[in-house]
Amino acid sequence: MSIHEKMNFETKQAIKKTLIQQIEEVGFERVTVKNLALAANINRGTFYLHYTDKFEVxxxxxxxxxxxxxGYVKNVQPVEAFHTVKKGQLYQPFVEIFQCIKRHARVFRVFLGEQGSPIFINKMKKVFSNQLLNSLSLIQEETVDPEFRQYLQAFLSSAILGVIQEWLDSSNEDVSVEEMATIHFRLIRFIGNLATL
Incomplete structure (x- = not known):
């Protein structure tokens, strides 16, 4: 990466970081390019070299x-996950997903919270459901049925997102990645046990 590319990258990162701060403080509706540039210590001309408006940021x-x-969700293989859970072990790809969310907790909290973005929530649901459904369809013929697939997709993605949102809630921020992976493991085992009743 050249010095010019590095500077461009750092400026864009500063703008994105500032956007999150501004959303936390005043909400996305009230964010302006003028205030974004000011808080990121750049002039408006520099801002427009990188982005056309706050929506593009x-x-x-x-x-x-x-x-x-x-990238992390793609590593999840449902069959492997269930076998690992059955053995009473933590499934490493789940741990890595929680590590990713913890690393960017502040940003996820903003996008998934009350001031959040419904578009982002839907895209995040798709990231989980598409990958998991594609893996499940290799082992479960039932997922080929389009109507069943549609509702399974809604069920899986809402359940996963619900767990993440609950974790990101400020009252649960002391729960570590490992603890969260254990809770997730217990949830999967609980659902699996229900199926065998």
Whole structure:
């Protein structure tokens, strides 16, 4: 990476970091390019070299997060996960997903909270449900049925997102990645046990 590319990257990162701070303080609606530039210690001309408006900053930040998250979700193999859980062991790809969310907890909290972005929530659900459904369809013929698939997708993604949102709630922020992976493990085992009743 050249010095010029490094400076461009750092400026964009500063703008994105500032956007999160501004959303926390005043909400996305009231964020202005003028205040973004001021808080990021750049002039408006520099801002416009990188982004056309605050919506483009938001889109870039969301995509960056989703790409990183998807990289970890792709490592999840449901069959392997269930076998690992049955043995009473933590499934490492789940741990890595929680580590990713913990690393970016502040940003996820903003996007998934009350001031959040419904578009981001839907995209995040798709990251989880598409990957898991594709893996499940290899072992469960039932997922080929389009109507069942649609509702399974809604069920899986809402359940996973609900767990993440509960964890990111400020009252649960002391729960570590390992503790969260253990809770997730217990939830999966609990659901699996229900199926055998």
């Amino acid at each position: 938001m889109e870039d930040l969301q995509q960056e997060l989703l790409n990183e998250l998807e």
